[in-house]
Amino acid sequence: MTERMLALLFAGPLVFLATFAGGRWLKRHAGVRLGIMYQLFCVALAVYLPAEWLRIDLPYSEHFAPVVEILGVFFIIALIRRFVLEMYFQERRGIAIPKFFSQLAGWIIFFAVFLLILWRRYDVTVPPSLLTGSGIAAVIIGLAMQDLMSNIISGFVLQFGKPFQIGDWLILDQRHAEVIEMNWRSTRLRTNDDICLDVPNNQIAKQTIINLSHPTRLHAMRLQVSIDYAAPPNLVKDALAQAAAHATGVLAKPGIKVFTNQFGESAIVYEIKFWMDDHSRYNEIVDGIRTNVWYELQRRRIKIPFPIRTLQIQRPARPAEQEQHTAALAALHRQQLFQCLDQTQLETLLANAKLERFGRDEKLIEQGHSGDSMFILVKGQASVTVERNGEPTRVALLENRDCFGEMSLLTGEKRSATVTAQTDCEVLEIEKPVLGEILQGRPELLQQLSELLAQRRMETEGILAENAQKQTLIAKRLEYSANFLAKLRDFFEL
Numbered sequence: 001m002t003e004r005m006l007a008l009l010f011a012g013p014l015v016f017l018a019t020f021a022g023g024r025w026l027k028r029h030a031g032v033r034l035g036i037m038y039q040l041f042c043v044a045l046a047v048y049l050p051a052e053w054l055r056i057d058l059p060y061s062e063h064f065a066p067v068v069e070i071l072g073v074f075f076i077i078a079l080i081r082r083f084v085l086e087m088y089f090q091e092r093r094g095i096a097i098p099k100f101f102s103q104l105a106g107w108i109i110f111f112a113v114f115l116l117i118l119w120r121r122y123d124v125t126v127p128p129s130l131l132t133g134s135g136i137a138a139v140i141i142g143l144a145m146q147d148l149m150s151n152i153i154s155g156f157v158l159q160f161g162k163p164f165q166i167g168d169w170l171i172l173d174q175r176h177a178e179v180i181e182m183n184w185r186s187t188r189l190r191t192n193d194d195i196c197l198d199v200p201n202n203q204i205a206k207q208t209i210i211n212l213s214h215p216t217r218l219h220a221m222r223l224q225v226s227i228d229y230a231a232p233p234n235l236v237k238d239a240l241a242q243a244a245a246h247a248t249g250v251l252a253k254p255g256i257k258v259f260t261n262q263f264g265e266s267a268i269v270y271e272i273k274f275w276m277d278d279h280s281r282y283n284e285i286v287d288g289i290r291t292n293v294w295y296e297l298q299r300r301r302i303k304i305p306f307p308i309r310t311l312q313i314q315r316p317a318r319p320a321e322q323e324q325h326t327a328a329l330a331a332l333h334r335q336q337l338f339q340c341l342d343q344t345q346l347e348t349l350l351a352n353a354k355l356e357r358f359g360r361d362e363k364l365i366e367q368g369h370s371g372d373s374m375f376i377l378v379k380g381q382a383s384v385t386v387e388r389n390g391e392p393t394r395v396a397l398l399e400n401r402d403c404f405g406e407m408s409l410l411t412g413e414k415r416s417a418t419v420t421a422q423t424d425c426e427v428l429e430i431e432k433p434v435l436g437e438i439l440q441g442r443p444e445l446l447q448q449l450s451e452l453l454a455q456r457r458m459e460t461e462g463i464l465a466e467n468a469q470k471q472t473l474i475a476k477r478l479e480y481s482a483n484f485l486a487k488l489r490d491f492f493e494l
Contacts, residue, residue, distance in 0.1 A: 015049050030082060038074065044064065073110050074110070085102055155185070164179055172199065172207060172209070186199055192282060192283050247291075249281050251274075258272055266306075295359040298357050324426075328378060334401070353428040353430045354429045354431070364427065365405055365417075374429075377426075382420060453484040458477060
């Protein structure tokens with residue numbers, strides 16, 4: 001007996017190390033997920049096999065075999081999940097197996113083996129129907145709690161009906177959330193704020209599921225804005241559509257649509273319908289639309305009304321206006337093209353100029369678009385880009401008191417560059433009718449303006465080089481001056 005016990009003490013650790021090493025190899029090289037149950041299986045096997053081989057009668061030895069068999073079931077289930085469900089069906093056949101199906105199959109196998117062990121090892125009478133798949137499933141459902149049973153059944157319904165899948169964005173209980181996991185009891189969701197929700201399947205099955213990602217990730221969303229009754233609806237619709245179209249993340253096709261939604265107590269409620277394909281950016285896109293709407297409405301002098309019960313008394317800030325006027329006047333004095341205008345005429349231009357506000361990343365003017373006005377940057381910074389061969393190139397940075405767009409004001413030529421706000425900007429816009437009224441009173445200014453335009457054109461084209469012949473310069477200047485004079489007269493109808 002002593003020799004047998006020594007052999008048992010020697011063989012037991014060998015069996016444990018061999019079994020444990022085999023599990024480590026499967027885990028590292030085959031990706032089989034083994035946990036604490038496998039370690040218990042190694043311990044039980046290390047006791048059972050040497051005792052069985054050496055025929056040593058240990059206390060409770062009659063229970064060793066059932067324990068090894070029960071713990072071995074977990075090992076078999078792990079092998080089936082890895083080699084059959086994952087490697088064969090998912091990786092080789094491309095068939096996705098839901099997680100809760102894998103879990104349910106494991107429990108069915110375990111329960112079936114447990115009943116067989118009771119029947120064979122302990123002579124416990126087991127109804128034959130329990131050994132069939134439907135009988136086992138019925139027992140599982142019967143033993144489960146009512147709420148758990150409801151979640152499992154709802155999980156089956158959701159899996160077979162496939163109203164959503166992992167990665168889809170849903171609207172549940174007025175919450176926007178992404179599906180990140182589906183199991184036999186619940187569905188896990190993640191909101192735009194990275195907050196995880198664990199929702200029982202039976203609750204989801206009772207709701208109306210709004211899937212924003214099916215059949216495609218392209219979907220429309222709606223945003224409501226209240227506008228003053230005094231603003232013409234068609235003008236408001238154009239402004240809202242343009243503001244929404246320039247928001248980052250809003251798709252160009254299908255196009256923006258704006259509807260008159262309802263007549264409220266203090267405003268007309270408009271609804272903006274826009275399209276997107278990445279719902280994880282929903283909050284950013286809505287913020288961009290609302291921000292652009294505010295700036296666009298400010299530029300068009302359209303009011304977002306205060307509630308009827310609110311009394312607002314607003315007085316203009318005189319010092320700020322005077323500082324603004326001084327800066328704009330200094331900017332005009334610096335412009336060579338307007339040096340032919342006297343102080344009174346410059347004051348007239350500014351008196352009729354419109355103050356416009358643009359938000360960060362908004363385009364003040366776009367290359368290739370028509371225009372008949374110029375701008376003075378009163379506050380903020382803006383970048384100037386020129387598109388060549390389909391690639392935008394940044395050529396300048398505008399700051400306070402810089403002017404741009406004067407060529408379009410004088411000749412009506414299309415914009416030669418794109419100006420984009422780098423920060424929130426305030427600009428004064430001088431339009432064609434204001435300058436036209438001044439030229440009507442002093443037509444001789446046309447000749448001076450045409451000569452200044454010719455001078456600028458020659459500088460741009462590099463004709464004023466040091467080695468250029470004097471007669472060539474004079475001829476070119478006369479040619480350009482005549483062309484610009486004709487354009488000015490035609491544009492201002494003089």
